[in-house]
Amino acid sequence: VIKNIIDYSKNSRIEVIYENIHLESLILEALQILKTSDPEGYIRVEKHIHIPDNFYCYSDRERLLLIIKNLISNGI
Numbered sequence: 001v002i003k004n005i006i007d008y009s010k011n012s013r014i015e016v017i018y019e020n021i022h023l024e025s026l027i028l029e030a031l032q033i034l035k036t037s038d039p040e041g042y043i044r045v046e047k048h049i050h051i052p053d054n055f056y057c058y059s060d061r062e063r064l065l066l067i068i069k070n071l072i073s074n075g076i
Contacts, residue, residue, distance in 0.1 A: 007066055016060045024051045026061070030068040034076070041076040 027049055035042040057064070 011063060011066065014062070016063070018058055019061055020056045020058055021061050021064060023055055023057055024049055024053070026065055027051070027068055027072075030065055030072055033069060034072055038073070038076065045072075045076055 031042070031047065
């Protein structure tokens with residue numbers, strides 16, 4: 001809970017940096033982070049990622065990673 005509060009606080013203070021992001025790589029990174037923070041919950045999740053290899057999005061990487069981690073974590 002405290003880490004989530006810190007993440008949200010940091011979000012309001014850091015500069016927005018837009019870049020091209022390979023979405024599948026970002027999702028895999030989020031899964032790896034969640035695997036280390038909640039290995040028991042991670043094992044129970046069946047993972048299927050269906051994103052074209054050439055699919056990129058233009059956004060702030062850190063903010064998008066936070067959103068994806070929260071969505072997956074809520075799913076777990």
